[in-house]
Amino acid sequence: MVIKNVTVIGGGVLGSQIAYQSAYKGFTVTIYLRSDASIQRTQPKLDRLHRIYLEELNKAKNGGPVCDGLVPDPQNPASADYDALLAQAEAAYTGLRLTTDLAEAVQDADLVVEAMAENLQQKLDFFAQMAPLLPEKTIVATNSSTLLPSAMADSTGRPEKFLALHFANNIWKQNIAEIMGHDRTDPAAYDLVAQFAEDIGMVPMKLRKEKAGYIINSLLVPLLSAAQGLLVDGIADPATIDKTWMMATCAPLGPFRLLDIVGLTTAYNVVMNHEDTHTDPTCMHARLAKLLKEEYIDKGKLGVITGEGFYKYQ
Amino acid sequence: MVIKNVTVIGGGVLGSQIAYQSAYKGFTVTIYLRSDASIQRTQPKLDRLHRIYLEELNKAKNGGPVCDGLVPDPQNPASADYDALLAQAEAAYTGLRLTTDLAEAVQDADLVVEAMAENLQQKLDFFAQMAPLLPEKTIVATNSSTLLPSAMADSTGRPEKFLALHFANNIWKQNIAEIMGHDRTDPAAYDLVAQFAEDIGMVPMKLRKEKAGYIINSLLVPLLSAAQGLLVDGIADPATIDKTWMMATCAPLGPFRLLDIVGLTTAYNVVMNHEDTHTDPTCMHARLAKLLKEEYIDKGKLGVITGEGFYKYQ
The missing domain is CATH 3.40.50.720 (NAD(P)-binding Rossmann-like Domain)
Structure with a gap:
């Protein structure tokens, strides 16, 4: 056939x-x-x-x-x-x-x-x-x-x-x-x-086998989640985190630049899928959801698609 | 001063x-x-x-x-x-x-x-x-x-x-x-x-604050761990996983290439730090430790430093 x-x-x-x-x-x-x-x-x-x-x-x-x-x-x-x-x-x-x-x-x-x-x-x-x-x-x-x-x-x-x-x-x-x-x-x-x-x-x-998230999201989600964890915990700002990643791995794009491409609505949906987001307001996921919603999504900063996310475009 | x-x-x-x-x-x-x-x-x-x-x-x-x-x-x-x-x-x-x-x-x-x-x-x-x-x-x-x-x-x-x-x-x-x-x-x-x-x-x-793993390892460890998880679970081989990552994120190096640079002894030490590696031989960490030891470390494949790891060098 x-x-x-x-x-x-x-x-x-x-x-x-x-x-x-x-x-x-x-x-x-x-x-x-x-x-x-x-x-x-x-x-x-x-x-x-x-x-x-x-x-x-x-x-x-x-x-x-x-x-x-x-x-x-x-x-x-x-x-x-x-x-x-x-x-x-x-x-x-x-x-x-x-x-x-x-x-x-x-x-x-x-x-x-x-x-x-x-x-x-x-x-x-x-x-x-x-x-x-x-x-x-x-x-x-x-x-x-x-x-x-x-x-x-x-x-x-x-x-x-x-x-x-x-x-x-x-x-x-x-x-x-x-x-x-x-x-x-x-x-x-x-x-x-x-x-x-x-x-x-x-x-x-x-x-070769079934895997939720396939290859791309099985890799991308843990990286983007770790980067967002550093941000909500106040360890460093997106630009510093991206620069460190880019210098350490020779990559042209850091995790927050990737998040802007993926879109912050998707990032928000991913974090809302975690159960503790809804049950423990002090957990990382809940704090991240709040940050994404209040500082970005509610302000129309959805990423590259709206011209601004963690970074401004054009 | x-x-x-x-x-x-x-x-x-x-x-x-x-x-x-x-x-x-x-x-x-x-x-x-x-x-x-x-x-x-x-x-x-x-x-x-x-x-x-x-x-x-x-x-x-x-x-x-x-x-x-x-x-x-x-x-x-x-x-x-x-x-x-x-x-x-x-x-x-x-x-x-x-x-x-x-x-x-x-x-x-x-x-x-x-x-x-x-x-x-x-x-x-x-x-x-x-x-x-x-x-x-x-x-x-x-x-x-x-x-x-x-x-x-x-x-x-x-x-x-x-x-x-x-x-x-x-x-x-x-x-x-x-x-x-x-x-x-x-x-x-x-x-x-x-x-x-x-x-x-x-x-x-x-x-701005203390963080185990600083920025680099806070990002790198979850990515490399996810990639190794795909390998031990038989989802795909290192070359496919790397290629997917590189194409999806425009990166010049995929996780297994990065692991070869970091060194497989370090990767092994990281996985041996997980408690379940020592208590549950069926868990991902234990299977990964076994794979790293038997297929790579015991064969002298420690990464770039020995000329071979997941890839061969020169």
Whole structure:
């Protein structure tokens, strides 16, 4: 089996990027959306992505920096035929199909990538609704950041063809895809999805077992949590902490700069997930939640996205 | 008061570097050593440092890369007078005084930097022995990596003039100094030591409060521990974990590359400090300790220092 027809479920930030990038790389892509209102919210995201891809390709064509996800060989960007890539972007944009008809959306899907909101019950209900509509061949992947595939496998009706395929934001430049099966995932389905990730310009990061947080967040959360602990405990300020980290590890970005990129709302949600945040106001998590809310979020300082977080941008 | 005369206690890896770098930057430096045997072990370390400094300065003079701790203005290394710096290195090397006479070593010290082995009782005994020999003016700093200054302050007889000044290895290029007082450290002494750190070419990282692990290890240990957890749990291999981290955070080094630099013996010691390592053989720490010992340490794979750790070097 070869993956050719891809159906993306949901047109949010990641859903629209996965759809556009897959189409850009030559796959036949359908986006399933719940309602006409969803279609109206998704189309501007696709328009914006189309502008970005054209802009980035034109920049690269004129000798500017190259986004790794856009060219066939990121090690050798000069070898790319940028006019052909611009034509690919046009074809992607015009070829994308948006529909509210689920049966039609999945009727010939080789791969379904689910990119709905991060809500387990909604996902379970959706998978159960989709299961009888899928052809035998279809592999189903979830882009969930926090839920384990084993928790959803049965609802798909095809646990052996179900796994996680997790993207980072801005996939045309942050071109990582973490691939994670569960106990019953068929290795053949796993390999096909890993190959698909590569075929759409991602660097596939293969997890051998299930792990909450995958690789990235399993590493990032403890680092960012430790950095925020130093801040709430008054040990040092963000600039000092970042500078120390950067000098000690040769990194271009310190933890507070990374937090500004991740977004302070996400940082807040992470700390609110700790139980002691709600039961012990003196604990680090509760003090951090208070600091994030009162000093940053309530003041509109959400990070890079609003132009200010721990740092100011522009 | 101005710091001019510096006495370094101990001639180990860091002691010899602190002494040489301080002398190189124009301070009058005495190294106190316990015995003639210690002097004989320390002198070759100073000889080696002297060769490194001359080599690095000559490389930089000929347009090669520049170590930040060696030049007056790392932002503008071309402005440095390398012949004058080479003369400074010669003067440092010939000017260093090694003695086994503690009274003489500290009799006119403005600053004592303790860089003995990491053993609390030995440090307490030493500080108590040194206390009656110190002039009123002397500030005492400990380079301890893991002990808090508050745990040693009273033994110095001058808690208000006692604090931590913590260096990274290879201080001529990893030129960070973490400065950490305890509750009773006089802010004036703190400021003088921060100024001294800057005067010997370090970037001073000022901690406002005591914190085990300072900034660097408070951040590094959770990240490295999370990465090692992914490895022992069989989630992914070191190369995949490093690559994911590097791509996600734009860092040039992933956690396993950092572990090879830190050294696997240190990683092993850190994990052996956890109580459950010794009581529960199924816990992550115990499995990690076993993996580090059997697969790496027992095979001589200690990291960069032996040419192989998680990666091979040359």
